[in-house]
Amino acid sequence: MNFVPPQGPPQTSAPKLYPILGEENIRKLLYFHYKNLSESEIKNLFPQEEEQIKISADKNADFFIQVLGGPPYFSQKYGAPMMRARHLKFPITYQARNVWLDCFFRAIEQLKKELGEDSGFTKEIEDSFKDFLRSFSEWMVNTQ
Secondary structure, three states: OOOOOOOOOOOOOOOOOHHHHHHHHHHHHHHHHHHHHHOOOOHHHOOOOHHHHHHHHHHHHHHHHHHOOOOOHHHHHHOOOOHHHHHOOOOOOHHHHHHHHHHHHHHHHHHHHHHOHHHOOOHHHHHHHHHHHHHHHHHHOOOO
């Protein structure tokens, strides 16, 4: 039986970042995230070859574009997200969750550096997005 975190589904909704960042920048963010993951201590769970990194990042970007207020690309291509169910075959511990989260936070910093200060990606919006990522990633934990 899989471990279920006491929190359940994400408690905070994702901020509507799509109008601020747009599709191209959300895709960059997810590419940065997957590149960070491919060099992390949990890299064995993620693609290592550049082409596979791009494919995985793009699929994950479809999910985030949808969740962040953009077109429903993920649902159109793959069906309902059901992310927890899709990931049950992978053992996700709190340690792995923390590494995943750190890689995402570093990707945010990479994107912010590239966008510059006038991007509209304010501290308030960033904090809201990070809160969503914390809640979402805790919900994905399935192994103690």
